[in-house]
Amino acid sequence: MAVDRTKEHIKWLEETYKVEATDIIDKKLYQHGGTRQSKRKTEYIEYANKIAKERGIPSYDPDHIALELEIGVPLGQRYLEPVKISGTDVFCEYEDLHMLNNAAIQQMIDDIFRTAIVCLDLPHRVLIDRYGFEVTPESINRYLETINHTMVGGAVAQEHMCELHPGLCPDGYVKVFTGDDDVANSLDKRFVIDINREFPEEKAAKLKEGVKRSLWQVSRIPTHALRSMDGGMVHRWNAMGQTMAFISSYHLCAGEAAISDFAYAAKHAQYIWMGTPPFISKARGHNSIVGLPIGYIFDIIQHESAMPEDPIPVSSEGLAMESVLFFQLYYGQMMIGTVGATVAPATFYVNDLYESRGYYLTDWIRKKYGEFASAPMNWDTIHDCAEEATMHCLEEYDIYPLLPEHHWGLIHAIQISISASACAAWATGNSMAAALAAHHSMTLIQKESILRTGWGGQESTHHPAMAIMTSVLLDEGLPVELTGLNVPFRSPFADSQHFTSHGIVAAHEARMDAWALSPVVKVAFADPHLVFNFRRVKETIAKGALREFEPAGERDIIRPAR
Amino acid sequence: MKDFQIPYPGDDPVVNKRKEWLSSRYEPRKIREISDEDIVRLLGHRKPGTAYSSVHPPLDELKEARDPIKELVEPTPGAKAGDRIRYIQFADSRHLAPLPPWMRFRMYGVRLRGFDSLAYSGRTLLEQRERDLDRTAKFLLETEIFDPARVALRSITVHGFSLRLDEDGLMFDARRRYRLNKETGEVEYTKTQQSVPLEQRISVGKPMDEEDLKQIATIYRFGMVSPRDSEELLKVMKRVGELRVLGGLRPDLVDGR
Structure with missing residues (x-):
């Protein structure tokens, strides 16, 4: 490898440090x-x-x-270097990317976990079969107007209710979507997430096939409510608003036996959690990062695909979100707190480093395997990808001393594993290949090449991972898309989740999939009214860094004016 | 201690250096002399000349339940005396420190008894009974394991192993425990490993020459021996990786491989 100052990440490093990246001395x-x-x-x-x-x-x-x-x-x-947020022109300090200093990052997390997704097929069947009512576009529209009142704390059944100030929850609302164009077109457009409008034609067709004719409701519980309680209340809040809306809009009897069917439908029957409850020592309710199945990351991000030419733009957005969710929120704040996990999470979406290394690897994949997601899923591919990515990164760290300074300690180890994960994912389109390549990179190639990995104990999750992640026993592993921090060996350390979820995003993007785990979740987050812009993850974080992002959940309206 | 050699795959200058450190027969070169008192001062656990603190009476005076392991394992002098457990910690620069954390950790395993250690990305902690530690510290500081510029004694604020070097070629230390004496060319510690100021500066010798560091390097590195060229090692790593996965998934798949 020769010195190459035209590499994007090296260029940005030199520009921000104002020295040559090859210098080993800091005068x-x-x-x-x-x-x-x-x-x-x-x-x-x-x-x-x-x-x-x-x-x-x-x-x-x-x-x-x-x-x-x-x-x-x-x-x-x-030198406390400023950083450029990848894919943007925004420079900031690392402090701006601490999640508690960045309103956009907070809103990203809130928008994911305040989301309640529930299928309306069951309550509609109850109305038709048990009550003998008709469910029509008009009745659904009436219900949607009502639930948009109840979901933000409006009363419909009786007096003596304390109602909520709408100014505290302008981000609370309800929408619906379906794979049936006729049904979607018959509903009030204000309440519809239009799959045809939000996705390119081919992906819209795949998503509609996945969603089928069911009518799905997406409730956005106000950020203010989520922040005052936690994710465990989301399904209850949704159930209250939804059940009261059904009772009122269909003129039912509050308390009659059949109402329990509505409550059951709203909370359990066809309800999609954004996270299962965490294990006991991390106890919180549902809808917490601990229980988020990692396959949802690909479904939540909405960035436009550049495939079949380029899997990097979407992969890079996924990496930024994973870094925030698993590294900063879970490990840095929920497990550590205060300063958190250092600057590490931010390094994955700054200075165009991931993209720059990614383009080297995608060129290598094209030369070796031809198209993306076309390499055979076998040991040779996994090892070749892991080796090429790891060696390329190690060489860069040797040639440019500025790079290891920027990626001190732990981070270089994870950065390398992320590259190995992405490389195998893009080559094979297989998330298991990606995870195995990442583990192989950390436990063996990195360790035996330079005799160091990351923080004490960090690599310890990688060793058991090699042996148990192909298992589908519940205490050990699951199909990769369904795993998450609730799987014991994945929970203790900073990076135990990071590159596994990244492999999923990269693999599904390489396959040009419309969704990874759930078409319903994919469509639910295509909603343009969300406060955080899931089409532009890094750009929105950059707005937060510049203090230009307007979050939801503020209490200004009920505090003294300053 | 019985002679032994931990096997390691490959045959190139890096692997051969690793094999030396993984052999109980290898005698590291002694390249400097530091007095016992100065070692104690640098460690910062007690004042030179003071008695060791103990956490239990000498083993000879203890009446313990019979335990066959105690008959098999000869206690170290520190354990025999009942010394408390104390530590020494080294940060090893990524820029050619002789023994990076995992090599240091493995070397401890080959050479030491009665110890606990932990390898981090840039530092390696070592804990022993105090009088055992004094002896170990002398060995670690006086031999080629310790380069005054690229290796540092730090119990706190260990950060710095991956940073560029300062203008004198020393590894960054935010606590400034050591500086280069430009007149003598030697590195002098002005603080203990805990960063408590010393009453007098302690010299730990001259930094090694860059070429010498390359000669004794135990890492693969671009421009020296590239990890891409470690064919046998890479082959063994592939095999280990595959067998781990297969063994966890279905041990019967390992049969015959």
Whole structure:
């Protein structure tokens, strides 16, 4: 490998560090300006001083702690590099990509887990078979108007109800979709997610075939409600709003025996969870990242495909979302907290690195196998992909010392495994091949090439993974798309999920699939009214970094004006 | 300790160096002298000349339940005396530190008794009974295992192994525990591994020459011996990977392979 400064990620590194990527010496080390070289840290220090003065209790104060009390590490002795969010022109600091500093990242998580998806076929059958009613486009439209009132805390059955201020939940609403164009066209367009409009023709046809003639309802529980409680209330909130809407719009008797069928339909019968309940030590309700089946990631992202030429744009969007969900939210915040898992999660969607390495690998795949998703699913392919991706990355880390500095410690190991995962996924179109390539890269190739992997214990999940991930016993593994953090060996560490889910996104994109795990989830997230833009994951995160993203769930309307 | 050699696949300069470290017969080159007192100062667990703290009476004075393992395993001097367990931790730069964490970890396994260790991405923790640790620390600091520029003694703020080097060629340390004395050309520690200031500077010798570091390197590296060229090692890794998967899925599939 020769030095190549035209590589996108090397170019951005040189531009942000303002030195040559091949230099092994940092002449200004220890003289980069401390915390004050960072606009964000400076802002935080000044703000924290104000807080400390007002409340009389010290707060964030890195310079005082490190330089005056001589406790801890003096920050900013190395260069605190800005980063460019991949695929955008937005530069920011890593602080802007901490999920609690970035409203867009928070909204991405909220929008996924405040979603309740339920099939209306059963309640409609109850209305037809048990009540002898007619269900018509008009009655469905009437129901939809009603549920859009009840879903945001509007009363329909009686007085003495405390209703919600609509200003607290403008993001709460209900829509429907179906694979039957005639039914979809007969409904009030304000309430319909139009598959034909949201997807290219070929994918729309596949999705309609998957959704079939069923009518699916998507309820967006207000972000404010989700944040005040947690994902465990989503199906209950939906059931209350839905059942009351059925009772009212079809003039039923509140409390009659048949009403239980509506409640059952709304909560259980054909209800799609965005996550099953976590295992006991991570106990929360349903709709938490722990229980999210990883196959849903490909279904949630909506970026336009560039296949058959290029699997990278969609894969890259998936990687950004996976990094946020598994690495930052789950590992960084739910398991660790405070500073979280360092800057690691953000490195996967900055400086166009994934894309730049990806284009090297897609060229290699074309030369070796021809088309994407065409390589045979066998050991030779898995090993060849794992080796090529791993070696290519290792060579880059050797040639450009700026790169390992940017990807300190743990991150280089996962970055390499992600590349191995993507390479095998694009070559074979098989998510299992991707996962095995990633594990092979970490446990054997990386470890024996450079005698290091990642954080202590990090690789420990990769070793059992080799042996048990092809199993479908419930305590060990599942078909890859159905796995998630609730599978024991996947739960403890930062990267135990990351590249497995990435392999799914990359493989299904290489196969030009319309969905990975559920056509219903795919359509549910094609809704243009969602607050977070799932068509533009990185761009929306970038808006959050610039503080230009308007989130939902704000309480401004009920607090004193400032 | 009985002589032994842990097998390792391949035959190239990198693998052959690894094989040396995986042999109990290999004697690392001693390249500097650091006094026992200075070793104790650098470790920072007690003051030189003070007695070891103990966590239990000497084993000879203890009445313990019969345990056949105790008859098989000779206790280390520290265990015999009842010393507390203390640590030493090294950060090894990715820029040619002689023994990266996993090599260091494996080398400990070949050479030490009565220890616990953990290999991270950039650092390796070692815990032993205190008097055993003093002896081990001397071995680790005085031999070719320790390059003053690319290896550092750190119990906290270990970050830095993957960063570029400073203008003197030293690995980054946000706690500035060591500096190059430009007059003597030697690296001097001004703080303990915990980053507590020392009363006097302790020299740990001159940094090794870049070419020497390449000669004793145990990693594959572009521009030296590329991992792409480690044919036999790659072949063995493929076999290990396949057998792990097959063994977990259906052990009968492993038969005959």
